[in-house]
Amino acid sequence: MSLDSVITSLRVPADFNRYRSIDDRDVITRLDQWKKDALGKLRELHTRIQQERERLSLKQQADIIATAAPFDDGDEAWVSPDSLQVAHEILSLFSEPSLPLVVQILQNNVKTLFRSNPHPSINLQTGRKLARPAGGPMASQDFYESQTWKDHPGASNIVLWGVRNIPSDAYEANWHLVIPPLMALLDDYEARYKLMGVKIMSAMLERVPSSVLKRTGVDSLLMGSLTRSLAQLQSPETPQLIRAAISASLALIQLTTSTGSADRFDQLCALLGDGIIGTIWPYSSDRLPALLASIDALPPLLRALGVGCARYMKVLVAQLVHPLAPLEYENKSVELQILSLRALCALMEGCPERIMHWKGTILNGVARCWVGIMDSSETPSDGLKQELKKVSHALAIACPSVLQGEYSRFCTLDPMFTDLFHSISS
CATH class of the missing domain: 1.25.40 (Serine Threonine Protein Phosphatase 5, Tetratricopeptide repeat)
Known part of the structure; x- marks a missing residue:
């Protein structure tokens, strides 16, 4: 079997995206068998890479990474502990990727998946925030149609790999490759995709220059998405999402505002007052996991707000x-x-x-x-x-x-x- 054939055979079946809700035993059996077979294919891929490492083209390297990345998350239905380990070993072979390789993945393995689902508030050519949503008042509804990227389980893991490997000084030049898929995930109506979007955003905030966020207007879009994430109180992912969204919001505020500034104070107050106290707590009396998550995430925010907590002391x-x-x-x-x-x-x-x-x-x-x-x-x-x-x-x-x-x-x-x-x- 050729290298390209091995890569093709490891494309995760679209049905895995609805694995938890499938009632048809035949479909479940077929997916479980694919999961077992995938381990052998991953091991074969690992062996082929070690044998042909010096002869791999840029495209082949990108395809390999895009194939292994969806398996680099042990919480996914198509991933077993053994396949997770093999995927990690494959990706470790590309632990210091060149910028052309990262761009190749974002341009050819990621952008094509999200192309049919443009975010109405993002200029797809530049990654900047639009002055007004494209498509008019109903653009947000159109945004949830034709989500073909959901037919590619693990696509978010490829985005995450790319975000983690873009050098800080290369973010601005590749902004248009990062922000559209990130916003598609963050503003999705399903909590599990929101959670993946928040994870990607948190990884990005560790490397991206604050000037790029502010100059492109994306900082306000990200904060709006995080605020809406706090209202997702009825999903299995709710506790994880609340913790991740509060932590990411705090990181975003501290990155894009100055210490002691009125802007930072106002944004911290909005996160605590509107986001946690006003959005989560009034509806968490019968949702203990959501309440636990919000209080667990409080300490760093309270310390950051300092004496400003006096406004909410009661x-x-x-x-x-x-x-x-x-x-x-x-x-x-x-x-x-x-x-x-x-x-x-x-x-x-x-x-x-x-x-x-x-x-x-x-x-x-x-x-x-x-x-x-x-x-x-x-x-x-x-x-x-x-x-x-x-x-x-x-x-x-x-x-x-x-x-x-x-x-x-x-x-x-x-x-x-x-x-x-x-x-x-x-």
């Missing part, structure tokens, strides 16, 4: 303290308690100037949670106990008066609080 303290002593009819989540305590620490570190007013509320929640642990017949969570101690320590730093005041009185009132407060007081 709602932040209420949200983070409440899980420590839930009402009797509410389900207790130790994971939520631990994440809330970590966020409380970050809040006190970022905005210590405003903690004095809330020390009673915080201390009340911490003490009640500690009593719950001590009175419980279940084996106490060491992680929860440690986080309670960390919050008590952070509170003592922000409000030193609690050392000789509240902490001392708690320890005098009941010996059970000695382990929580005494070491800090000493």
